[in-house]
Amino acid sequence: MWMIEIPPFIPFLIGALIAAFTRGVLRNILMIAVPIISGLHLWMVPEGIHLQFAFLDYQLSPYRVDKLSLMFGYVFHIAAFIAIIYSLHVKDTLQQVSAMLYAGSGLGAVFAGDLLTLFVFWELLAFTSVFLIWARRTPQSYVAGMRYLIIQVLSGVILLVGALFYAAENGTLDFSYIGLDGIAGWLIFIAFGIKCAFPVAHNWLTDAYPEATVTGTVFLSAFTTKVAVYALARSYPGTELLIYIGAAMTCFPIFFAVIENDLRRVLAYSLINQVGFMVVGIGIGTALAINGAVSHAFNDVIFKGLLFMSMGAVLHMTGKINGSDLGGLYKTMPKTTILCIVGAASISAFPLFSGFVSKSMVMSAALEEGYDWIWLMLLFASAGVFHHAGIKIPYFAFFAHDSGLKASDPPKNMLFAMTISAGLCIAIGIYPSALYALLPYDTGYNPYDATHVLAQTQLLFFSALAFVWLNLKGMYPPELHSTNLDCDWVYRRAMPLVFQNMFSAIWKIDRMVRDTIKEKLGHSFTYLASKNNRLSSLLSRNHPSGSMAMWVAVMLAIYLLLSFVK
Amino acid sequence: MIIGLYNDWVVVVLMMIGLYIVIAHGNLIKKIVGLAIFQTSVFILYISMAKVEGGSAPILAEGIKQFSNPLPHVLILTAIVVGVATTALGLALVIRINEAYGSIEEEDIQHLDNQTQDETELQATEGEQS
Amino acid sequence: MKDLFAVVMLLGIYSLLSASFFVAMDAVDVAFTEAAVGAGISTLLMLVVITITGRSEKTTRHKPLLALLVVVFTGSMLIYGTFDMPYFGIADAPIHSHVAPRYIQESMKEVGIPNIVTSVLASYRAFDTFGEVVVIFTAGIGVMALLSVGRRPEENEKTTAIDDSMHEQYLVIRIVTKMLIPFILLYALYVQFHGDFGPGGGFQAGVIFAAAIILYTMLFGLTTARKVINQSFIQFIAAAGVLLYGCVGIVSMLNGANFFDYNALASDPVAGQHLGILLIEWGVGCTVASVMIMIFFNFAERREMQQNNEKINNIEGDSL
Amino acid sequence: MISHLPVLQVIVPLMAAPICLLLKRSQLVWLFSLFASAIAFIISVLLLQQVMTSGVISYELGGWEAPWGIEYRIDQLNAFLLLIISGVSTVVLIAAQTSIEKEIPKEKHTLFYILYLLSLTGMLGIVSTGDAFNVFVFLEISSLSAYALIALGQDRRALWASYQYLIMGTIGATFILIGIGLMYQMTGTLNMQDLSQRLPDVAQTRTVFTAFAFVIVGVCLKLALFPLHLWLPNAYTYAPSIVTAFFAATATKVAIYLLIRFTFTVFGLSFSFTTLPLQELFLLLGLTGIFVASSAAIYQKNVKHVFAYSSIAQVGYIVVGFSTSTITGLTATLLHLFNHALMKSAIFLALGAVVYRLGNVQLSSFNGLGRQMPLTMAAIVIGGLSLIGVPLTVGFVSKWYLLTALLEKGWWPVAILILLGSLLAVIYVWRIVEAAYFKKPLAGSVPVKEAPLFFLIPIWLLITANIYFGIDSRLSLKVASAAAQSLLGVSP
Structure with missing residues (x-):
């Protein structure tokens, strides 16, 4: 059937075009229709490679469908659908168009069957998403977007170089298992790692996401990192290094998340933390672990989206997002409060919520493979997640001290989008086998056995206790109006400083050297000139056409010399 | 027998004199003169390589058996024409430059150009600031 | 040497010398051309330019030693490079x-022209x-494209008057020249047709012909010369020459x-060659x-424009 | 008539030039030159087709067989270049009438077209001929017309640039002439094919070394290879926009053709690359050229300057590919010839459109232009992306091949340097994008309209080609690799 050959990014491209040229209700209807139609279309498509053509000396397959890619394809459609609904009230063509393109490139990347196609969408992801950040139109967002863009493009360039080396080594551009042997493998690994927000390379995320628009962040949280997770799952399953990287990713953001004041930035940190779980799963590489990673990615898209949406709603209604400025909103925004709590419960992996059914898979896999220490770290991280995402966010935003803000619940479309997400969170939590049916491997795993449920609940309660105790004692870190700088200090402060200094130093040295040379030359020439009675004008030698002609003579001499010497 | 190459040495010397004039002189007319000398040296190179000892001009006539090589002559006829064409165009440029800059000294022109450049840049920065 | 006039004259002499060298080297055609072009036309053009731009070089220049070094070095490399030459x-x-x-x-048999240079020039390497x-x-x-001034502005009567008076001064030269010019033109025609047999040909003839006209112009003023030969006519001839040459090729095609x-131009190959060469020499x-x-x-x-x-300016300056 | 195609290729624009002088009316002359150029393009397409199916075409001018008469010899390489030159010339000419209306005084329009056609003739002649001296003659035709065309620029600096170009160009051409003379002295022939057979016997003489040095330096001068590039930026910047678009796409290409022709065909691979350290030298010069020129491009205030320097950098890429002397490397070089012609002509035409509307191309006047001239600016951006080497544009294809060739040779440090060079390209292109899309128009500047249709048509034709050949590179690749194979003596 001809329909099969239409890769899912095409409808989104068309959607972007539509968004660019239509207005008002028509645009809204069409935009909602795009993910629905495209999703149904994807539902029909059988597995296999549906599109292939030759480029240079290689076979490219921009549309490859298998279980792994389908899984991400579905969740991206869902995320796009929800986010589009969430942003229906926005009247900014730039945002709508770039959001559509962004979702499209995410899908393109996921269904890419070769590294070159992947690279194209990889870069498109960066270029289309940056407008979601810039669309906020503040100086900070511009600068943050710029940093974001540079890092993302850099990742793409590294990917391209890696692909190049890969092609030179293996004579193929297939996007399948790559592994860490050879320079190509490492380069591609680094490229994926940047996009995946590996520690040290994570700052673009916490830097840029909170600066994006209310709706932009919802889109952003769904695609970029998940594409990277997908790519890792495709090319590096079972790479042990990933386990340690992932474990680190789960733990370190917690500290920052606890002290961070901007609630959306807290969520950004927790995003890294969640991605860490997936990375660990991929690193373990068993069927169960991969399943866990993938399904956690699936769930994370939904519940992290929900959390970003609820915080977005708060920002949208109050214009404030810092924990210290908010509080007491539960009275006026009851629906948002409830939805937010659903999201928080999901991310904290409460039983019967979606986070539980996937996170526990990763943790079980870690135990099964004998990574006890890793399991402990993950456990700690889970507690941390609950602490900052599960409690801190709803608490500071909706309860805590009354900030006196009287904002009502957000527009209907926002609420509706959040409701869908919340519904999904609960549905998956209660009936996980629907999700499990989509997974790449069949493991017969059941999350609801007694040990799991008990262990998790215990953990959550102790964590809650800690929060309450800390808060009561007044030992909880105060929410300060500050930007927390971690590693991004390097490029936000140090690099400009270093570069400025370096360049000014270079210019200075350069000028100094030139001046001294000039002076020295001047002296010697004046000396010579005074001897020859030809004043100083030896200096005025640099006449372009004269020097050009001289270069000709010099080159000739060099060639001759070289050929005679041989 | 290295003396048998003296023609080539003359050519090299002339060539380098021409090149030196182009490099060292700032006067535009002198540069063109240098170029002409440079080109003429090439003519000499070609013509002298065509010469055959005891040969005569390549016009067929009774009783002459040995001729110099006609081909380089043909080539150099063309090259001379090219030379004069270049000179004419170069001189036309000199006239225009003289009108536009009021000088035919490279130094002055270079100086004036730098000034114009500075001015345009100044304007640009002013425009950006305002 | 600061005086550009002397420089140009020396260049002319240099060209003449090399022309005579070419004669010694059996390259009579080349010598002819070099004398007409190098010593004639290009010297003339340079002189005209000097009258426009001023004849002295600015003085404060010194000879860059570095350039001299480079040139000397390159030159010695080149001389070293000549050692293997025949x-x-x-x-x-x-x-x-x-x-x-x-x-x-073979050229006599194939082309049928005694001057080998002409047969190579016009046929083998046409x-x-x-x-x-x-x-x-x-x-x-x-x-x-660089110099044409477009539509000539209405002549200022005063300046034309000055011009005329200037030209009238050299009466003897003018009369002699008037007598000479027909002969020069005739000579040009001779060179044109004689190219097949002796040194000469279309190129030299063209230059000599042009020299006659230029001589006329110099003595009788541009305005008068313009009346005799107008701009668009010259342009037409220039284009026609190229076209004539090209058409010979197209016809043979x-x-x-x-x-x-050219063999295809007439039934007899040699006659065809003759015809072809004649035509292209005309072109x-x-x-x-x-x-x-x-x-x-x-x-x-x-030059005239500038002088005007x-x-x-002078007149205006005086009146002020 | 088919058998006469090689000569018709050159003769058509050549004969059209004097006819233009007789036509006089500028509108008419424009249409006529466009017509002539289009015919030349059609001929080149036919030639390419013929060459690809039946191999090398030899045409004896005057009916004299090869070493005695002049031969036109068309193989894949020539045919490919003929196609590039005549194609670009035709497309660029579409915009000519509109563009020069603003930039050149009315009475010089006819002369402009004549010079343009002559320049085209010269380039086509250089590429078609199989005779070394004939190369020189046509080189001079193209150079002389180039000097005059550049001097037609509005700014007085155009005159100075043209003068400098004249001096350097003449030195370059004379160098080539000397080289040809020395070769002739050692072999007694001027025909390239004949030379290539007779040179190896005398290859180890210093005369041949000298000849080679002269030819290479002369060609490098025309090529604007670092450090002989100094004449280029000003010449490109101050020339009329149409001229820049035409030359940037073709003039250096012709010089590269000569370089390839002389090193591979005339002197032969073993002489050029084993007897002399040409490989290392060119690699070094190419890389230095890339970095010096790209860095210079970053600091330019005039956008034409920016792209002129970028042209020099691109020459560096081409020369690096050339220096590998492998099939892949040569394929990359040839592909880049084609691709670079596409991008540069598009960019400079778009700049011509900006000049048409704004009167200058200072970077500061680009501020806010993205909204006022969206189509033109989009073209510049796409062209710029292609220069950087972003996938889906032609720039990517050739850069990919270049990198593959370097990796094949095991020169991966060079490959990394090339990539770093591309990052420099990102910076200079970004400066323009930033000005056009993210800055507010200068205070007091008058808003302008989109470029006229006669600009947009050729610009977008070229941009479409940029993207088309970036996605489906089979055609260009096939010709380039066939040419590379034939040059290296491998039967395809």
Whole structure:
């Protein structure tokens, strides 16, 4: 059937075009229709490679469908659908168009069957998403977007170089298992790692996401990192290094998340933390672990989206997002409060919520493979997640001290989008086998056995206790109006400083050297000139056409010399 | 027998004199003169390589058996024409430059150009600031 | 040397010397051309330019030693490079034993013209010569593009008057020249037709023809010369020369042979060669003469314009 | 008539030039030159087709067989270049009438077209001919017309640039002439094919070394290879926009053709690359050229300057590919010839459109232009992306091949340097994008309209080609690799 050959990014491209040229209700209807139609279309498509053509000396397959890619394809459609609904009230063509393109490139990347196609969408992801950040139109967002863009493009360039080396080594551009042997493998690994927000390379995320628009962040949280997770799952399953990287990713953001004041930035940190779980799963590489990673990615898209949406709603209604400025909103925004709590419960992996059914898979896999220490770290991280995402966010935003803000619940479309997400969170939590049916491997795993449920609940309660105790004692870190700088200090402060200094130093040295040379030359020439009675004008030698002609003579001499010497 | 190459040495010397004039002189007319000398040296190179000892001009006539090589002559006829064409165009440029800059000294022109450049840049920065 | 006039004269002398050297080297055609072009036309053009730009060089210049060093070094490398060259005048050098012998031995049979240079020029390597004509044409167009002043402004009566009075001063020269010019033109025609047998041909003829006109112009003023030969007429001739040359090739192509294959122009190959060479020499002559005149006119026009401007400025300055 | 195609290729524009002089009316002359150029393009397409199916075409001018007469010899390489030159010339000419209306005084329009056609003739002649001296003659035709065309620029600096170009160009051409003379002295022939057979016997003489040095330096001068590039930026910047678009796409290409022709065909691979350290030298010069020129491009205030320097950098890429002397490397070089012609002509035409509307191309006047001239600016951006080497554009294809060739040779440090060079390209292109899309128009500047249709058509034709050949590179690749194979003596 001809329909099969239409890769899912095409409808989104068309959607972007539509968004660019239509207005008002028509645009809204069409935009909602795009993910629905495209999703149904994807539902029909059988597995296999549906599109292939030759480029240079290689076979490219921009549309490859298998279980792994389908899984991400579905969740991206869902995320796009929800986010589009969430942003229906926005009247900014730039945002709508770039959001559509962004979702499209995410899908393109996921269904890419070769590294070159992947690279194209990889870069498109960066270029289309940056407008979601810039669309906020503040100086900070511009600068943050710029940093974001540079890092993302850099990742793409590294990917391209890696692909190049890969092609030179293996004579193929297939996007399948790559592994860490050879320079190509490492380069591609680094490229994926940047996009995946590996520690040290994570700052673009916490830097840029909170600066994006209310709706932009919802889109952003769904695609970029998940594409990277997908790519890792495709090319590096079972790479042990990933386990340690992932474990680190789960733990370190917690500290920052606890002290961070901007609630959306807290969520950004927790995003890294969640991605860490997936990375660990991929690193373990068993069927169960991969399943866990993938399904956690699936769930994370939904519940992290929900959390970003609820915080977005708060920002949208109050214009404030810092924990210290908010509080007491539960009275006026009851629906948002409830939805937010659903999201928080999901991310904290409460039983019967979606986070539980996937996170526990990763943790079980870690135990099964004998990574006890890793399991402990993950456990700690889970507690941390609950602490900052599960409690801190709803608490500071909706309860805590009354900030006196009287904002009502957000527009209907926002609420509706959040409701869908919340519904999904609960549905998956209660009936996980629907999700499990989509997974790449069949493991017969059941999350609801007694040990799991008990262990998790215990953990959550102790964590809650800690929060309450800390808060009561007044030992909880105060929410300060500050930007927390971690590693991004390097490029936000140090690099400009270093570069400025370096360049000014270079210019200075350069000028100094030139001046001294000039002076020295001047002296010697004046000396010579005074001897020859030809004043100083030896200096005025640099006449372009004269020097050009001289270069000709010099080159000739060099060639001759070289050929005679041989 | 290295003396048998003296023609080539003359050519090299002339060539380098021409090149030196182009490099060292700032006067535009002198540069063109240098170029002409440079080109003429090439003519000499070609013509002298065509010469055959005891040969005569390549016009067929009774009783002459040995001729110099006609081909380089043909080539150099063309090259001379090219030379004069270049000179004419170069001189036309000199006239225009003289009108536009009021000088035919490279130094002055270079100086004036730098000034114009500075001015345009100044304007640009002013425009950006305002 | 600060005086550009002396520089230009020396260049002229240098050209003449090299022309005589070419005669000694058996290259009579080349010598003819070099004398006409190097010593004649280009010296003349330079002189015109000097009258426009001023004849002295600015003084404060010094000779860059570095350039001298580089040049000397390169030169010595080149001299070193000559050591493997065939010696001067040796008859069995490769240059004399590969392509050239055929020209010397067969050209009479194949082309039927005693002057081998002409037969190589006009037949064996006719396309090069075509290119050469196009080069000249290009130069003419280029000079026109640079210098033509468009529609000439209404002549200022006062300045024309000054001009005329100036020209009237050299009466003797004018009369002598008037007598000379027909002979020069005749000589040009002789050179044009004699190219097949002795040194000469379209190019030299064109230059001589142009020289006659230029001489006329110098003595009788540009305005008068313009009346005799107007701009668009020269342009027409220049274009026609190139076209004539090209058409010879096209006709031979239409006759079923290759481009510039004169054999196809007439039933007898040698006759065809004769016809072809005659025609293209005409094409060369036309283009060269008209382009030379064109270039000179444009130069002179600029000069006149500038002088007029100066005069007007002077007059205005006086009246102030 | 088919058998006469090689000569018709050159003769058509050549004969059209004097006819233009007779036509006089500028509108008419424009249409006529466009017509002539289009015919030349059609001929080149036919030639390419013929060459690809039946191999090398030899045409004896005047009916004299090869070493005695002049031969036109068309193989894949020539045919490919003929196609590039005549194609670009035709497309660029579409915009000519509109563009020069603003930039050149009315009475010089006819002369402009004549010079343009002559320049085209010269380039086509250089590429078609199989005779070394004929190369020189046509080189001069193209150079002389180039000097005059550049001098037609509005700014007085155009005159100075043209003068400098004249001096350097003449030195370059004379160098080539000397080289040809020395070769002739050692072999007694001027025909390239004949030379290539007779040179190896005398290859180890210093005369041949000298000849080679002269030819290479002369060609490098025309090529604007670092450090002989100094004449280029000003010449490109101050020339009329149409001229820049035409030359940037073709003039250096012709010089590269000569370089390839002389090193591979005339002197032969073993002489050029084993007897002399040409490989290392060119690699070094190419890389230095890339970095010096790209860095210079970053600091330019005039956008034409920016792209002129970028042209020099691109020459560096081409020369690096050339220096590998492998099939892949040569394929990359040839592909880049084609691709670079596409991008540069598009960019400079778009700049011509900006000049048409704004009167200058200072970077500061680009501020806010993205909204006022969206189509033109989009073209510049796409062209710029292509320069950087972003996938889906032609720039990517050739850069990919270049990198593959370097990796094949095991020169991966060079490959990394090339990539770093591309990052420099990102910076200079970004400066323009930033000005056009993110800055507010200068205070007091008058808003302008989109470029006229006669600009947009050729610009977008070229941009479409940029993207088309970036996605489906089979055609260009096939010709380039066939040419590379034939040059290296491998039967395809």
